[in-house]
Structures are given as structure tokens and as C-alpha cells.
Amino acid sequence: xxxxxxxxxxxxxxxxxxxxxxxxxxxxxxxxxxxxxxxxxxxxxxxxxxxxxxxxxxxxxxxxxxxxxxxxxxxxxxxxxxxxxxxxxxxxxxxxxxxxxxxxxxxxxxxxxxxxxx
Numbered sequence: 803x804x805x806x807x808x809x810x811x812x813x814x815x816x817x818x819x820x821x822x823x824x825x826x827x828x829x830x831x832x833x834x835x836x837x838x839x840x841x842x843x844x845x846x847x848x849x850x851x852x853x854x855x856x857x858x859x860x861x862x863x864x865x866x867x868x869x870x871x872x873x874x875x876x877x878x879x880x881x882x883x884x885x886x887x888x889x890x891x892x893x894x895x896x897x898x899x900x901x902x903x904x905x906x907x908x909x910x911x912x913x914x915x916x917x918x919x920x
Contacts (some may be wrong), residue, residue, distance in 0.1 A: 804842045808853065810915070812837065820890045820916055827857065827902075827904050828851075828852040828857060829852060829857075829910070830850065830851070830852045830853055830857045830858050830900050830902060830910065831849045831851050831852060831903075831912070832848050832849070832850040832853075832873075832882075832900070832913070832914040833835050833849055833851070833914070834848070834849050834850075834914060835847070835848050835849075835898065835914050835915075836849075836916070837914060838915040838917065838920050839916065839918070840886060840916075840918070840919055841886070841892075841919050841920075842888055842892075842918065843877075843885060843888075843892055843910060844885065844886045845882050845883065845884070845885050846881040846883070846884055846885070846886065846916060847881060847882075848861070848881065848883075848884070848898060849880055850857035850880065850882075850912075850914075850916065851879070851880060852879065853877060853878065853879060853880060853881060853882050854877070854878065854879045855877055855903075856903060857902060857903055858874075858877065858882070858900050858901070858902065859901045859902065859903045859907060860872075860900070860901040861874050861882055861884055861898065861899075861900060861901075862898070862899040862900075862901070862909075863886070863887075863890055863896035863897070863898065863899070863916065864896060864897050864898075864899045864911065865894055865895075865896055865897075866897075869899065869909075870887055870889045870890055870896075871887070872884040872886070872887055873885065873887070874887070876901040882895065886916070886918060889920045891918060892904075892918050892919065892920040893918065893919075893920060894917070894918055895915050895916070895917040895918075896915060896916050896917070896918065897911050897912060897913075897914065897915055898911075898915070898916065899911045899912060900912060906912050914915050
């Protein structure tokens, strides 16, 4: 099958005129927390991927209704270090939640939990 020169030119023009693909920003993800339980004031280490400052704005504990902001002490691409804050309630098993950075920040609950001990 032969393409005419004008059809080929039109096809190439359409391809070049198409908008460039927009790369999606990496999504931060937590895979574990150590230790998995402790008292208020316990230092925790969260591991995962895309946890850099350019992707993660804040870290929270959440019980599904109440969110408690945590102070991030250290941060790199695979690790967040923080301390369980005073507002965390004893006996509650919290999920970790991340606020992303970027054009459209999102709160993303993570499949990682921490239980506050009495």
C-alpha cells in the first residue's frame, strides 16, 4: 500500500502538532513504620518511596475523623523521621497520611499504621 506524498505530509503535521505528553509527578508512598507502636514522644522512621521534600509537604496521623500534624525532623527520598505528637490519644491505632506538594496538593492515606501506647 502506498501513501501519497500529501497524505504523508498531513499525517506528519498532525503528529507534530499534537500536544506533548505531560509527565505525572511521582506519588509518595509509605511502606512501613518502625516501631509500629509507642508512647507520645516516640521517634518513628517511616520508609517508602518518593518521600522527598519536593513531593511531601506534611505528615499526619489520622483516625479517619481527626488529623494530627506531625513535625518531620528528617526527610529524604525513602525515609521520613518524626516524633509522635502530644495530641495523639493513647490506645488509638492511627493511619499515616501525607499531604503532597505540587499544582494540586492531595491528602493520601497510607496503608501504614501506628498505635499509641498508654
